[in-house]
Amino acid sequence: MTTVDVPITSRKDWMSDQEVRWCPGCGDYSILSAVQLMMPDLGVRRENTVFVSGIGCAARFPYYMNTYGMHGIHGRAAAIATGLAVARPDLDVWVISGDGDALSIGGNHLIHALRRNINLTILMFNNQIYGLTKGQYSPTSEVGKVTKSTPFGSVDTPFNPISLALGAEATFVARTHDMDRNHMIETFKRAHDHKGASFVEVYQNCNVFNDGAFAAVTAKENRSDNLIPLQHGEPIRFGANNDKGVAPDAQGHFQVVNVADVGEDALVVHDESRDSAAHAFALSRLARGPHEPTPVGVFRAVERDHYGALVGDQILDAQAKRGSGDLAALLRSGASWTVE
Amino acid sequence: MTDTASKDVTELDHVVIRFAGDSGDGMQLTGDRFTSASALFGNDLSTLPDFPAEIRAPAGTLAGVSAFQVNISDHDILTPGDFPTVLVAMNPAALRANLVDVPRGGTVIVNSDSFEERNLNKAGYATNPLVDGTLDGFDVYEVPMTSLTVEATKELGVKPRDAERSKNCFALGIVSWMYTRPLEATTAWIETKFAKSPLVMQSNLAAFRAGYNFGETAELFASSYEIKPTMFDPGDYTNVSGNTALAWGLIAASQLARLPLFLGSYPITPASDILHELSKHKNFGVRTMQAEDEIAGISAAIGAAFGGHLAITTTSGPGVDLKAEAMGLAVSLELPLIIVDIQRGGPSTGLPTKTEQSDLMLAMYGRHGESPMPIVAAKTPSHCFDAAIEAARLALKYRTPVLLLSDGYIANGSEPWRLPDVADLPDIAVDFATEPNHTSDKGEAEFWPYLRDTETLARPWAVPGTPGLEHRIGGLEKEDGTGNVNYDGVNHERMTRLRAAKVAGIVKDIPGVEVDDDGARDLLVVGWGSTYGSIGAAVRRVRARGMKASHAHVMHLFPFPSDLGEVLRRYKRVLVPEMNMGQLSRLLRAEFLVDAQSLTKIQGAPFKASEIEAAMLALLDNPSPEVS
Structure with a gap:
């Protein structure tokens, strides 16, 4: 969507006049700030940018962006945005959602937006809790989570959002976290530039109802041990001295290894462009939760025609073959007759 | 041969x-x-x-x-x-x-x-x-x-x-x-x-x-x-089913409004044929999306409406149930949207292939909160064409979701239709907002998405892509004018009353109720939707017996035409045949305090003219009550 005559903007141009009303200390602030900082670099116009959300804490996001925006209803952001993006392929449409909004009440719309490859940039703020309704467990909460609605601990298995998106045929899947502004900006930019549906899981701290849920991975002091940065074309390595890595075991499953034990040549070289989603899926299964070594970055980025473009092509094709519609002729397209 | x-x-x-x-x-x-x-x-x-x-x-x-x-x-x-x-x-x-x-x-x-x-x-x-x-x-x-x-x-x-x-x-x-x-x-x-x-x-x-x-x-x-052939008026004719006429009416509305058509729909009997028909006509710029579910169908349509398309979702009763929350969102967003309900027998899955008119109360009240929505009902297969254009006209002009009711009987039934001259169809185009509409205290030009037209109370429709009019809308209550989120009780009451007044004001923009009146004041039969033919035939039969009866048919069910109460009060007896348990008759009683007698049939089949005729004769035979 980059054009030469896009006016130069600053972060301030992308901030609306509305007072931001998240709880003090909420991770949403840093995500908002990353997005507002990034927007001037995207080469897009404010009037062509739309943020669409559902319900939840994250869903207030559009009110704070000085663009077009819609705060929809619970779970339906992806569906609303789908209609907008298909009707108006000229727009940049962003979806802001949370783990409850996107994976519970709106799970159906998310997977279908991904499989259709609607030209959307979907940012899912995952805080593993329901914040707006004051602290019930969510579809990403860990088993045994004690909340107001699960006083004896939750018994359901959580979704792995990256695995889910890959299973839903997503063409761009990434993970970032609210403690690293530069990584967020870099990841959001990639997601925005991708044609088709991009899905970004953002680890987001809810300091009121689920404080520290991701600290084992995202806190500065833990990153070297538990954050695995994915770099396209590079062997997957991490650790304070780059001494750990990811390698396949005898069955081909990915596992964390000491580089010294297996040798550098045994390490998995990350390839986000593989046609098969198996590589990205294996990486998504590396961690069972944000308490052990967890990959962040772009898991998968492949090209596939997006739905809106295909629909537009069918319209152009039909008009080329049959001419643009003639209403009088349409009414006479069945068996018709004339009474004198 | x-x-x-x-x-x-x-x-x-x-x-x-x-x-x-x-x-x-x-x-x-x-x-x-x-x-x-x-x-x-x-x-x-x-x-x-x-x-x-x-x-x-x-x-x-x-x-x-x-x-x-x-x-x-x-x-x-x-x-x-x-x-x-x-x-x-x-x-x-x-x-x-x-x-x-x-x-x-x-x-x-x-x-x-x-x-x-x-x-x-x-x-x-x-x-x-x-x-x-x-x-x-x-x-x-x-x-x-x-x-x-x-x-x-x-x-x-x-x-x-x-x-x-x-x-x-x-x-x-x-x-x-x-x-x-x-x-x-x-x-x-x-x-x-x-x-x-x-x-x-x-x-x-x-x-x-x-x-x-x-x-x-x-x-x-x-x-x-x-x-022998019927003596039809001169013109071009085709034989048309209600669902085809409805689809064509939507395409016509898109042309008349000069807006591209977007349909978000999930297959459901007996409405799917509209999706099928519209899908054929991409050369009219029609975008049809078979959504993953009913809710996605209407949600996508709301997104397209925000983007400036003539947005439609088509379904039958169970689908309307599912769409209710999104319909409320459209009421709150005040965006144009047409929800088509091809009614069938309920409750639940009910009688999917059989007709019924039992969604009137659902259309009228089937949402939480105060969420008034205009309702238009088609009366014959060919009338589905006109009803679709009328629903689009109201939706666009008043920036409101509109419910368009049809049913399995006229959806699948057909009749010869004298084709309208395309040049005679109404122009229903509306303008998008292109300029700021307000000046701030600091003297800066601003755009207020809820600053209403003083006559229609419609809010401006500013579509993404319009520079300077960037704004955010949502399902939370909005401050009158600015559209900013606002939880103040007094503002909420004002907005609730404004939304109601806007829809109620449509009454000034719709014709009086259609009455086939033969001058006598003994009996009026009032119908809506697909009972038009059966009631009309029954009235003809009663008249052929030398008796008098009139027929009023209500196309606009919300708001009702302004003269409906006066028309009802002119007659000593009012009979309301419906393929439900008496939904319109209850509304007429509540609204106009008239003794509307209900005649009901819930057999998945339209009234026979003889059934309505018998009910009319029974009323005409009884000594008439005095009209007070």
């Missing part, structure tokens, strides 16, 4: 024929072709398809019977007829399920080949009705249609099992001969329809001709019948 001089031709003013067979027998197609040929011949007509919810119920059973009734006439008619005077029954189950509707003396044409023990058992006949006296008093024609079809197609090299499938064309041939239908249209249709399978085409043509010739030559039929 139209030389019928060898036999008498008797003239009839109308005939009601019902084709009935197994759901795999092609009865809908047979009825549809007979209807088309009759329409092209110039008859007025009205149809009533009636089929089971199962695609293929067990063959030969009562549950699997599919029927198609058509009334063809030499004068203008309003209904598919109360009773078939001719029944074509392809098997014992079809006879058993439909004979009850045929008056004694009626004509019954049966495929005698199918009346063997197995089929008789499946239909629940202990003895063969062709010989046990069941059909005494009927004019019965036993025709071995299956074997004659096999015989007629033998030379083509068609396998007998495949040949049997053409027996519906044989039946169509017989009836086409009996009612002197021209052959050309049906022949041409078979040739086009089966162009890709030459053997099937030849087989169907052979069966059709054989059926026609059988009527002509067999010593069975003494006479054929002629129903």
Whole structure:
């Protein structure tokens, strides 16, 4: 969507006049700030940018962006945005959602937006809790989570959002976290530039109802041990001295290894462009939760025609073959007759 | 082949024929072709398809019977007829399920080949009705249609099992001969329809001709019948079903509004045909999206409406239930949107293929909070075209979701339609906002998305892509004017009243209620939607008896036309026939304090004119109460 005559903007141009009303200390602030900082670099116009959300804490996001925006209803952001993006392929449409909004009440719309490859940039703020309704467990909460609605601990298995998106045929899947502004900006930019549906899981701290849920991975002091940065074309390595890595075991499953034990040549070289989603899926299964070594970055980025473009092509094709519609002729397209 | 001089031709003013067979027998197609040929011949007509919810119920059973009734006439008619005077029954189950509707003396044409023990058992006949006296008093024609079809197609090299499938064309041939239908249209249709399978085409043509010739030559039929063309007003005509007319009306609305059409829809009986029809017409710039569910269908439409498209979602009752929350969002967003409800029997899955008018209260009140929504109802198959344009006009002008109600009866039923001159259709285009509409305290130009038009109370429609009008809207309550999120109680009451006043104000923009008034004040029959034909026919019958009665039909159900109360109060008696438990009558009582008498029918079938006539006569016979 980059054009030469896009006016130069600053972060301030992308901030609306509305007072931001998240709880003090909420991770949403840093995500908002990353997005507002990034927007001037995207080469897009404010009037062509739309943020669409559902319900939840994250869903207030559009009110704070000085663009077009819609705060929809619970779970339906992806569906609303789908209609907008298909009707108006000229727009940049962003979806802001949370783990409850996107994976519970709106799970159906998310997977279908991904499989259709609607030209959307979907940012899912995952805080593993329901914040707006004051602290019930969510579809990403860990088993045994004690909340107001699960006083004896939750018994359901959580979704792995990256695995889910890959299973839903997503063409761009990434993970970032609210403690690293530069990584967020870099990841959001990639997601925005991708044609088709991009899905970004953002680890987001809810300091009121689920404080520290991701600290084992995202806190500065833990990153070297538990954050695995994915770099396209590079062997997957991490650790304070780059001494750990990811390698396949005898069955081909990915596992964390000491580089010294297996040798550098045994390490998995990350390839986000593989046609098969198996590589990205294996990486998504590396961690069972944000308490052990967890990959962040772009898991998968492949090209596939997006739905809106295909629909537009069918319209152009039909008009080329049959001419643009003639209403009088349409009414006479069945068996018709004339009474004198 | 139209030389019928060898036999008498008797003239009839109308005939009601019902084709009935197994759901795999092609009865809908047979009825549809007979209807088309009759329409092209110039008859007025009205149809009533009636089929089971199962695609293929067990063959030969009562549950699997599919029927198609058509009334063809030499004068203008309003209904598919109360009773078939001719029944074509392809098997014992079809006879058993439909004979009850045929008056004694009626004509019954049966495929005698199918009346063997197995089929008789499946239909629940202990003895063969062709010989046990069941059909005494009927004019019965036993025709071995299956074997004659096999015989007629033998030379083509068609396998007998495949040949049997053409027996519906044989039946169509017989009836086409009996009612002197021209052959050309049906022949041409078979040739086009089966162009890709030459053997099937030849087989169907052979069966059709054989059926026609059988009527002509067999010593069975003494006479054929002629129903002269109706004296229609000059113009171009087509035979149209309600769902097709509705789809075309939506395309027309898109053209008249100069906005691209977006449909978000999930397949559901009996609304899917609108999705199918619209999907064909991409060259009109139509975007149809078969969504993952009903909620996605309307949500995508809301997104498209925000983007400046003429946005539509189509469904039936269960789908409206699911869309309710999104409909409330559209009320709050004040965006144009059309929700089409092709009503069917409920509750729950109910009677998917049968008609009912039981969603009126749902349309009126089926959302949480104060969420008023205009309601427009179509009354005949062809009227679905006008109703669609009217729904779009109101949605666009007032920036509101509008419910458009139709039902299974008119959705699938068809009638000849005099085509409108496209140039006479209304211009329903509206302007998008392009400039700021407010000046801030600091003297800066601003855009307020909820600053309303003083006359219509509609808010500006500023679509993404318009520089300087960037704004955010949502389902949270908004501050009057600015549209910013606002939880103040006084503001909420003001916004609630503004939304209500906007929709109520539509009353100034719609015509008075349509009344067929004969001057007397004894009885008014009030209807809405698809009861139009049955009520009209009943009123004609009562008048033919020398009595007086009037008919008011309500197209705008919310808001009601401004003169409706006054019209109701003019009459001593008010009768409200509805295919529900009395929903409109309750609304009329509540709104206008009139003693509206309810006449209800919830049998998955439209009223017979005679049923309404009887209720009218009962009211007219009673001493009339004084009008206060």
